[in-house]
Structures are given as C-alpha cells and as structure tokens.
Amino acid sequence: MAVGNVGESLAPYKDSDTFLSRDAGFTWEEVHKDAHLWEFGDSGSILVMVNDEEPTDHLLFSTDEGLNWREYKFTQDKMRVRFIVTVPSDTSRRFILMGNYARATGSVAVHVDFTALTNKQCVLNLDNPGQDDFELWSPSEEREERCLFGRQTLYHRRVRNANCVVGKQPKVAEKVVSNCPCAKVDFECEFNHVKNAADECILSPGVTPLADDSTAQCKNGEEYWYERTPYRLIPYSSCQDGLRRDRGARHKCPGFKSGSTFFWLFVLVIPFAFTALVGYYYYRRGGHARGMIRLPGDGVSAFRNDSGLLATLASVPWFIVGVAGIAWEWVASRIDRVGLRSRRGYRDLRVDEDAQILRFEDEE
Template sequence: MQGLEGVAVVNIVSNVEEVDGGASKKLKTMITHNDGAEWGLITPPKKDTDNKDIDCSGDLEKCSLHLHGYTERNDPRDTYSSPSAVGLMMAVGNVGPSLGPYKEGNTFITRDGGVEWHEVFKGTYMWEYGDQGSIIVIVQEGVPVDTVYYTTNEGQKWIAYQFSETKVLVDHISTVPSDTSRNFILWGKDGGSSGGLVTVNLDFSGLTDRQCKLDENVPDASDSDYDLWEPKHPLSDSNCLFGHIAQYHRKKPEADCYNGPVIDRLHAISQNCSCSRQDFECDYNYERQNDGSCALVPGTQPIDPLEYCAANPDLDEYYAPTGYRRIPLTTCSGGKEFDKISEPYPCPNHEKQFEKKHGISGAGLFFAIVIPIMAAAGVGYYVYKNYDGQFGRIQLGDTGMMGNGNGAFDSEQVWIKYPVAALSAVVAVLAAVPMVIGGLFRMASQRFGGGSGGGYSRPYTSRSSFSRGRGDYSHVDADEGELLGDESDEEV
C-alpha cells in the first residue's frame, strides 16, 4: 500500500498439486501488515452495498475477500492506493473460497489500511484519487455510461454526477501523478454509432473554497480539520506497527474543505513498543508453519551465527539460532524478543567487550560486599542499644525483657519467638543428621559384615559370653580405686 509502510497484497495459487495435474488455478488473496513477516486471508465485509448479509459462511478458508491484481486493469499504472491518500485502498474482487472471474466481481474499499473492507458498488469500476484522498471519483467500466460517482468522506457516501448528455465508454480516468488536484479527465469513446474519441474534464474545485486548517503544534485541536490516525496490525490489541505507534494526518470525513498544498502526512512516532511476534519473521532456512511458528526446512541447516560476527566487525555478541529474526523496519525494544531466547555468546576477539557489558562492575562488586556488612552492623548496633541484659535469664511472672513484658526483645514477641524456634529447629535437624547417618552406617556394618575386624561379631547372649572376650579386659589395682571416685562406695 502506497503511503503506508509494510502493507502489501498478493495472490497465491492455492491448488498447486492439482495444477501440476492439469487443473485450473485457484487464486486466494493474502495480505500482510508487517512487511511480509506474516500473511493472512482478508476478512470479508458482513454487509453488501444494499446493506444485506453477504451470502457466505464458514471460516476464512471458505469465505474470505479476494482481489484482482492491478495488472488486470486497462492501465496497470492505476494501483490500489495513492501515497497522498494514507490508509485508503480500492479494488475489484469477490467474497468466497477463491478469486472469481473479473467481470463477475464487485468494487470494495478500505479506510484503515486493509483491516476492514466495505463493498462500494455492484460490478466493476475504475477509480482515481484527488486532492490527497479527500475526493475519490469512480466510473463503471466496460459499458457506456453518462454518470460518475464521487465521494468527499472516504466512501461513506457516494454522489452521482452526470457528465454528458450521451453515453461514453470510458477507457481511463486520470489526474496529476501526485493525486493532489481536484481536476480529472475521462478518456473514452462515444457510446453511439460514431465511436469517436471523447475526453471529458471534471472539475470539483467548486465544491468548496475553504482550505483545511492544520496546526502541527496542536494537531488534535477541536477546530482542526484533521484527525491523527494510527494504523495497526489486525492481530494486535494495540496500535503498534513495526515496534512503534505512528500518527498520520487525515482529513476528517465530515470536514467541508480541501487539502490544498501537499501536507506531511506523518505527524510523529508517538512511542516505541515492546517486541511481539509481529516484529519477527522466519530466519534463513526456516519456514512458517500453520500455527504461525517457524520450523527448519528439511535438509537444511541454520545459518552459522558466527557469520553474523564476521559480517559485523563491531558486533560484540551473538545468540544461537532460534528460527526467528527481527523485521528490518521494526523499532521495538524489550518484550518478547524471539531472536534472543538463548544466552548471549561473545564474538571472537570481543571477549573483553562482552565481559565488560555483562560482567559485574567494580561498583557493583563493592556494594555487593559493603551493603550486607553495613546491614549487619546496623542490626547489631540496634540490638546493642536496646538490649536490657535479660537474655538467658529465668523469668518469673510476665516480666518482659524490657521490664514490662512488652519489650521489643521480649521472648514472647512474634519477631523473636518464631524466628528463634525456626532457627532452633534447623540447628537441631543439622545436628541430628550426622548422628542418624552414623547410626544407620553402624547398623548396616553389623548386619552386612562391617566392624573393626571386618567380620560378623556374635552378640552377648549369656554370662559366659563375656568370658570369651576376657582377653580384652585388664585388672585394676587396688591403689587405683580413685579412678572410680572417692565417694564411689558411699550411699547415694
């Protein structure tokens, strides 16, 4: 679409295998809103020009809008759109499972860059834009006519104008290449018996003599004749397109004025957006799947990411191939960056720059060490200033650590009681773990042949059992009784 970045329309052959067998081609029209990264069928209008339901049901595969290419027009230079009429597009086509014959088509228009379409007239018409899109003139083709139709509100209402007393078979309608004039010329042949060449000048400058008012500093002023229009992707909830929100000047449909000199349609890029799926396309050797994902083409290999480093000497890092790459036009940042799912790796000979970019800085290391120490010192100082010397005392009654049972360091306070209990439980578990492991080890050693001798030791099952091991005992001298303590024989 001229004047609007990233929007394009193509026709594809939907029955390739059947065509290889000799069948006729079935064409389907696809549209993209992000420079070819994603293609989809066109949602058809619900009503026709008579405000009746269009006879078509099913999903988009069975019921979508299909458009004839501009090369099928008498003059292929007559395109769908104009660079001075941002967001407007006209075409001949039909609603159904595939594109039908040209002569059986109807004429359609879109005002929002191809998102929504409306049927203009039954039959095929040729069209031309004037005054930067504020005037559109159409005339039926293929049959002698004496009337044209024009609109000054983007096709919401069409007005008939009789330009001749006799019918003319119009071959072409033209204006200046910039589509900024309010003058048009019809080229054709006399519809009568003579069949002579005919040219008719259509001058719409008498419709209004007031030039539209535009203030770039206050574009949304209440008395402005222009709106700020923001194109969008039909699959996006926001007006982000190519990673940013662009605002264009468009004449209000109800404004009774003319554009005059060429205006700069793009007002501003209001903001950049977070990245989404619409900001990425399939990478080299990957192809789009039915679910919208990108998969490696069988028999191919991903491009070696080191080639990016070689092709871009200033690049410090690269990412492993993911099957996606950024659309060149996008300006998005952050969000879901499909081309950076893996961890970054340094490019050869750029390890120092990579480490400087991703490693911890000296200041970060300083604060990582100093802040915990300062925090611990602060807590210690607070405890020192508020400690009343009652930690570890046996307390009677309800007297607290601050003397009244309600001190900040009272053992019954929630911030003292439960952390101490939790810490005690952790210490007890840590202390018990080695004992449990040791006990289990000794049990296993005794049962499965462990112990100092490496063999099984019989248990003491009787008094005589001790005699078997008497060699392991020694006598105690009488003078060594103090080993048992001086009061060992006293009654307790």
C-alpha cells in the same frame, strides 16, 4: 478502495462489487454494486469512481470519504472507460478519463475538473488539534492488538466531513506514541527456512542455514552478539525486548567491552595503585613529609638500607630505567658500527693560551 465480494472465495471481476476501507483494510463497507474503476484526488478529499463493466455517460464522486456520492454526467454519448488518470502524488482535483465511445473507433480522453467545488484551504493546528480540519488516526484503532510493526503510530488525516482543500500543504510526519515488546507477528522465517503446518519455521530440504556473523552484529559497538535462529525480525518493525525469536545463544562481542571485571581491575586499578604506592614511598622516605628532619648524608643511603617490601617495589622504576639505558647503549653501538657517527667527521677547536697553560700544568 477495492473491487471484491463477501464470501469464502473470490468471485469473478464482473460479479464483484466496489468497497471502501478507512482503517487500512481491517474493515470494509460496500459503496456501490458492480465493479468500478476508482481514483483518489487531493490526498483523499475527493474520490472518483466510474462503472467498469459497461459503457456509461456519468461518474460518481464523494467529498466525505464515501458517506455520500454524487453523480456527474461528463459526456452525451456513452463511453467505455478504460483508465482514470491523475497526478502521481494524488494532490490534484483534476482527472482524465480515457476510453472509447461505444459506436466509434479510436480512443478518447475526457478531462474532469473538480476545483470549483470549494476554495477553502484546510487548516492544520498542532497546538490546538481539536479546532482544525485534521484528526489523529491509528491503524490499530479497531484491532485487538494495539501495535503494528512493533509500535503504536498516529497519523494526521482530514476530518471526513470537512469541506476544504488539502492541496500541496506539507504533510505532517507520523507520530510514534511508543515502541512495543516484540511478539510473534514481528518475525518472519529466516533465509532457507519455510513454515510448516504448525506455523513454525523449519529448514527447507536440501539447503543449509546461514552462518553466524558476529562481525555484523558487533560493528556498532554492541556488547553481545547472538547465534542465528530459524526466525528474523521484520525489517520495518521497531519492537523492543519482549519475545526475541531471532536470537539464539548469546556471546560477548570482541573488544574492550568484552573484558571481565578482573580484566578491568588489572588494567586500570592495579597500575594506578602501584604508582600511588611508589609515590607515597618516595614521599615518606625522601624527607618531604611534614615534620620530618633530614640529616646531612641522609638520602640515597636511606633507600639502599631499606630491605622491606616498599624498597623492593621502589626499585622497580630504577630497574626499568637501567634496562632502558642498556638498550640505548646497545642501539648507539650498533649505529657506530654501521658508520653513521663517522659521517659527521671530527673538527679541531682552537684552544686559547690560558687553557693551554692549564692543560700543561695538569699534565705535570
């Protein structure tokens, strides 16, 4: 609900009327002449409004979202109503009118209770939606564009003429039918940019555009990051693909995903292929293949006498082992030099008589 007027410009408050919209402000219908204070109750199942231009002794209320209005006289003397108060969640059917009497000083509060109108509890049946007291509604029903904030969304609301109480019944979550392709309405100007006469975002005079931030765009494992443009996506929009005015030139995000096909071929395929080739060579030359006859003395010499490509490849592992052995000897010698081995000390072991005799015989 709102106070306003029909015309190209907004009229003064006292010259305005009271209007009601049931499609999120896309269309409006006049519900009463003159400006009125208004308030919702019981999640919109009851509407209350009272004259806001002069003292009054009655209010108007509706239980069918403005189709019909009934009058309720709440005081004998006329009262200038200043506020209408109810619980912040708008789930109650009780209201407090605050103001002052026309011929008295001081403030006054009047309590108005509509709980006696009906005790019937509204029914919500998700399995059989046509047989309950609620309906699915979308803000884009009356619009040419079917998407709002990048998606088609349906909401549950009480049927307009259902005579029941919503109360504290848990609200049903919104139902997203589908996300829509991004369009012009899903974007706004980036920081330090303003719209010109052509409805395009341009850099504001005297400022510089924000720097590109590839780290923020790649922190969730994205494959690409995009340079900034004069536009940015509205935070609440969930549109997908389509016209992405917020994306400039595309770049690969650093990390594993940034590797090319040749990179992954080199890292994964070539080492496995090399290992398989070496294994197959040892399998064939080692005499393990089915039907191969091994003669005495056939073994290491067979590998040494082979001068082909496979022999060269097969020598690589042994070369690596040799290098590792040399490195180990070097490390061990360094440890000996700093005296780590000397800390252990030496100890004499007893030699039995037989071993001592054999040792002497070996010396002779």
